[in-house]
Amino acid sequence: MGDGFFKNSYSSKINAFLLIRIAFEGKKSELVRIIMEFPISKVLLRVKKAVRGFRTPSVTVISQKNDPFAVLVSCIISLRTRDEVTEPASARLFKLAKNPAQLMKLPNAKIEKAIYPAAFFRNKAQSLKELCKNLVENYDGQVPDKLEELLKLKGVGRKTANLTLILGHDKPGICVDIHVHRISNRWGYVQTKTPDATEMVLREKLPRRYWKGYNDLLVTFGQNICKPVSPFCGSCAIADTCPKVGVTTRRGAS
Numbered sequence: 001m002g003d004g005f006f007k008n009s010y011s012s013k014i015n016a017f018l019l020i021r022i023a024f025e026g027k028k029s030e031l032v033r034i035i036m037e038f039p040i041s042k043v044l045l046r047v048k049k050a051v052r053g054f055r056t057p058s059v060t061v062i063s064q065k066n067d068p069f070a071v072l073v074s075c076i077i078s079l080r081t082r083d084e085v086t087e088p089a090s091a092r093l094f095k096l097a098k099n100p101a102q103l104m105k106l107p108n109a110k111i112e113k114a115i116y117p118a119a120f121f122r123n124k125a126q127s128l129k130e131l132c133k134n135l136v137e138n139y140d141g142q143v144p145d146k147l148e149e150l151l152k153l154k155g156v157g158r159k160t161a162n163l164t165l166i167l168g169h170d171k172p173g174i175c176v177d178i179h180v181h182r183i184s185n186r187w188g189y190v191q192t193k194t195p196d197a198t199e200m201v202l203r204e205k206l207p208r209r210y211w212k213g214y215n216d217l218l219v220t221f222g223q224n225i226c227k228p229v230s231p232f233c234g235s236c237a238i239a240d241t242c243p244k245v246g247v248t249t250r251r252g253a254s
């Protein structure tokens with residue numbers, strides 16, 4: 001084998017490398033293009049249609065009472081707890097107490113029994129009592145309607161605070177839970193590592209008119225279609241638009 005073979009072999013390797021690189025760069029730039037131009041308004045409209053008929057998230061159901069206290073308490077009960085448990089657990093508790101003053105007087109055992117089998121029901125019972133005592137002593141028994149004030153309450157994180165603002169006080173907020181965080185990243189609409197970072201990016205780029213409904217839509221969508229593991233991309237209404245960032249296994253043909 002002469003130098004020519006090595007030369008040809010070497011140059012064909014270079015060519016192959018270049019082709020792969022061009023293809024990769026092409027795909028990458030296509031991905032960047034899709035991400036840059038992600039048509040959020042069109043997508044949310046399609047998601048809205050796609051989730052019709054699925055179960056409404058439990059806190060949204062409870063929010064129909066227009067009572068910030070009910071929203072706050074159900075949010076706390078719902079942490080790491082399935083919707084099927086949260087709704088009846090909240091209803092049992094609200095039969096015993098309708099406001100912070102009543103709830104803070106209940107014995108722990110009664111609260112625990114009412115909210116069981118919610119996850120960490122003993123800790124939640126204790127937290128709820130302390131929270132109610134704080135509301136009575138420092139907030140005149142009312143649930144604050146400012147994010148900063150809500151975040152000062154023990155046991156209230158950004159997710160609960162935002163949801164209480166949106167559903168309890170009908171004020172703008174962006175509630176980012178695991179579904180919102182995961183789906184916004186799969187869409188390439190955000191590129192973030194944590195739900196808090198997702199909230200900050202969404203506050204910058206999501207049009208304000210979508211803030212209130214974003215969580216509600218994406219939770220239902222995430223529970224039923226864009227599931228954490230193996231989403232139903234094959235039958236998804238936005239499969240043609242979604243870059244499916246980070247999705248390694250999926251159901252259906254798409």
Ligand code: SF4
Nearest residue numbers: 226231233236239242
């Ligand atoms: S196409 Fe797949 S990853 Fe994208 S939103 Fe639909 S289910 Fe989720």
